Amino acid sequence: xxxxxxxxxxxxxxxxxxxxxxxxxAEITVIGNTGDDIHLFGLKVCPDLDTVMYTLGGGINxxxxxxxxxxxxxxxxxxxxxxVGPSWFGLGDRDFATHIVxxxxxxxxxxxxxxxxALCDRWQPGVRLLPMSDxxxxxxxxxxxxxxxxxxxxxFQEYWVKLRASLDAEAVVPVGAEQAKxxxxxxxxxxxxxxxxxxxxxxxxxxxxxxxxxGIREAVAQAAAPVVGLSPIVGGSPVRGMADKVLAAxxxxxxxxxxxxxxxxxxxxxxxxxxxxxxxVETVTAAGIACRAVPLMMTDTDATAAMARxxxxxxxxxx
Amino acid sequence: xxxxxxxxxxxxxxxxxxxxxxxxxAEITVIGNTGDDIHLFGLKVCPDLDTVMYTLGGGINxxxxxxxxxxxxxxxxxxxxxxVGPSWFGLGDRDFATHIVxxxxxxxxxxxxxxxxALCDRWQPGVRLLPMSDxxxxxxxxxxxxxxxxxxxxxFQEYWVKLRASLDAEAVVPVGAEQAKxxxxxxxxxxxxxxxxxxxxxxxxxxxxxxxxxGIREAVAQAAAPVVGLSPIVGGSPVRGMADKVLAAxxxxxxxxxxxxxxxxxxxxxxxxxxxxxxxVETVTAAGIACRAVPLMMTDTDATAAMARxxxxxxxxxx
Numbered sequence: 100x101x102x103x104x105x106x107x108x109x110x111x112x113x114x115x116x117x118x119x120x121x122x123x124x125a126e127i128t129v130i131g132n133t134g135d136d137i138h139l140f141g142l143k144v145c146p147d148l149d150t151v152m153y154t155l156g157g158g159i160n161x162x163x164x165x166x167x168x169x170x171x172x173x174x175x176x177x178x179x180x181x182x183v184g185p186s187w188f189g190l191g192d193r194d195f196a197t198h199i200v201x202x203x204x205x206x207x208x209x210x211x212x213x214x215x216x217a218l219c220d221r222w223q224p225g226v227r228l229l230p231m232s233d234x235x236x237x238x239x240x241x242x243x244x245x246x247x248x249x250x251x252x253x254x255f256q257e258y259w260v261k262l263r264a265s266l267d268a269e270a271v272v273p274v275g276a277e278q279a280k281x282x283x284x285x286x287x288x289x290x291x292x293x294x295x296x297x298x299x300x301x302x303x304x305x306x307x308x309x310x311x312x313x314g315i316r317e318a319v320a321q322a323a324a325p326v327v328g329l330s331p332i333v334g335g336s337p338v339r340g341m342a343d344k345v346l347a348a349x350x351x352x353x354x355x356x357x358x359x360x361x362x363x364x365x366x367x368x369x370x371x372x373x374x375x376x377x378x379x380v381e382t383v384t385a386a387g388i389a390c391r392a393v394p395l396m397m398t399d400t401d402a403t404a405a406m407a408r409x410x411x412x413x414x415x416x417x418x
Numbered sequence: 419x420x421x422x423x424x425x426x427x428x429x430x431x432x433x434x435x436x437x438x439x440x441x442x443x444a445e446i447t448v449i450g451n452t453g454d455d456i457h458l459f460g461l462k463v464c465p466d467l468d469t470v471m472y473t474l475g476g477g478i479n480x481x482x483x484x485x486x487x488x489x490x491x492x493x494x495x496x497x498x499x500x501x502v503g504p505s506w507f508g509l510g511d512r513d514f515a516t517h518i519v520x521x522x523x524x525x526x527x528x529x530x531x532x533x534x535x536a537l538c539d540r541w542q543p544g545v546r547l548l549p550m551s552d553x554x555x556x557x558x559x560x561x562x563x564x565x566x567x568x569x570x571x572x573x574f575q576e577y578w579v580k581l582r583a584s585l586d587a588e589a590v591v592p593v594g595a596e597q598a599k600x601x602x603x604x605x606x607x608x609x610x611x612x613x614x615x616x617x618x619x620x621x622x623x624x625x626x627x628x629x630x631x632x633g634i635r636e637a638v639a640q641a642a643a644p645v646v647g648l649s650p651i652v653g654g655s656p657v658r659g660m661a662d663k664v665l666a667a668x669x670x671x672x673x674x675x676x677x678x679x680x681x682x683x684x685x686x687x688x689x690x691x692x693x694x695x696x697x698x699v700e701t702v703t704a705a706g707i708a709c710r711a712v713p714l715m716m717t718d719t720d721a722t723a724a725m726a727r728x729x730x731x732x733x734x735x736x737x
Binding site: 141173180182183195196199206207 | 459461492493494496499500501502511514515516518519521522525526536537539540
């Protein structure tokens with residue numbers, strides 16, 4: 100079975116771990132969001148790709164869900180001693196090595212997809228990890244400065260990590276997406292897929308960014324494979340992170356049904372909502388999307404594997 | 419008193435510490451060798467500049483004479499885990515931060531001299547540290563491959579650090595030096611100096627490289643200030659390092675007098691040899707270079723300060 104998964108960071112990575120547990124023999128291609136990439140200290144940092152790679156490769160800090168386990172922060176402290184920031188982005192020493200290798204390869208002319216493949220040589224994530232694009236896309240967020248009242252456009256990471264989404268997002272713009280091309284293999288994997296899954300990743304800044312690369316949304320919508328998503332909203336609030344903030348920016352309510360309708364029946368064939376959102380099933384089904392309510396909390400790998408199996412079952416029904 | 423010092427790495431840095439102790443109120447400009455610079459992992463590493471900066475700024479690993487104190491090697495281990503080398507160059511985590519800041523600034527368009535000044539803002543070395551040039555110069559060494567018998571040209575650091583000068587150096591070439599220009603302030607500092615000192619640094623790959631930048635040798639030779647050097651050869655062998663190997667490549671014997679004559683009376687006004695090389699005094703003096711024998715082992719700061727005072731006294735006599 101060939102499965103394509105559009106993945107953001109923590110939610111996508113944890114879902115993938117469950118999926119690999121559920122169907123260890125499946126041939127899984129992950130199309131990773133690169134819209135939260137950021138250049139820090141002259142280095143190219145790809146948080147979502149790395150979170151998937153570290154999680155599936157056994158190097159993730161399990162408690163925080165991102166970054167490396169057994170991490171130290173000597174380089175960061177030294178950079179701060181030079182007065183060089185930002186200090187709000189937590190790059191550890193182990194993590195720095197990844198960004199140094201990546202940047203060195205990119206400066207040598209390798210596209211991000213080739214770099215990602217080289218990094219995965221070490222981590223052996225058990226999936227084929229493709230960036231959504233080799234072209235630079237960096238999501239920015241427009242906010243109203245509470246002091247001046249003026250609109251400022253800031254990098255997504257500044258909004259998410261530094262400000263912790265404490266201001267309303269007035270707009271979310273994946274800068275560069277319009278000019279970006281899908282990375283080699285992305286459209287081919289979508290076309291050849293038996294199933295396409297949207298994990299409970301952020302619908303706006305993770306999966307939404309992937310779909311914003313011209314050609315990808317169309318390919319997913321037109322794929323022969325059923326497309327099944329899992330709601331990142333449980334009981335009216337994001338399971339993790341601050342997805343409600345960026346959903347509001349695109350005019351979508353933070354409900355399991357609203358997110359399904361945001362993706363739309365043109366894209367989705369099936370949608371899983373949490374058992375606590377069972378009342379959404381009717382609305383979503385009425386919109387032409389097959390829908391089931393199952394437990395959607397990724398409390399451990401077994402629970403997540405059950406979610407993955409439910410998604411695959413719904414895909415079979417929707418086929 | 420305005421003193422200009424042409425400095426390599428460890429020897430230069432330790433001499434400077436003694437000089438600062440001897441004449442704390444002097445205005446010292448250090449013209450640092452950048453010929454042993456190397457690009458590693460996409461980062462610009464300037465070992466000699468950093469050794470001076472760390473030594474005078476209190477961050478040096480005193481035992482080894484280079485690198486940072488209290489150092490860890492997490493980044494390097496992680497790079498090795500990615501299969502990315504070289505592994506023979508000991509970059510520690512604290513040190514990495516310096517190279518990251520430097521590379522980021524250079525990529526942003528700042529010349530090395532401005533970057534060095536910015537780094538020194540943190541370290542406050544008590545001297546004005548100038549790279550010999552803002553242009554890229556990297557010393558290479560020609561060796562005969564013992565297996566194939568063929569000549570290979572390798573980076574100085576590969577020769578020095580990886581091979582530990584175990585092969586004869588057939589030639590030493592500061593690649594890029596001919597096209598390099600002295601960094602801003604270098605010629606002005608030399609012209610304005612009251613004294614110019616050549617510490618017991620490597621005469622070929624440290625001071626020789628600085629003098630190879632067009633304009634610097636001429637400026638030193640023509641300066642109004644007396645030029646006094648300290649022999650890096652004591653009792654027929656280098657005090658530290660493997661200077662004999664690269665002296666042989668330029669046809670110079672490893673003796674205190676041969677090094678003085680290599681610099682020549684056109685450059686040197688005075689030369690200090692170690693008391694164990696007192697027999698060199700006559701030869702050097704006969705060549706037209708004022709010469710004295712004093713203890714030249716930099717065993718501690720006091721001993722080194724005494725060497726610095728002896729050099730300044732000889733400069734007064736040679737004036």
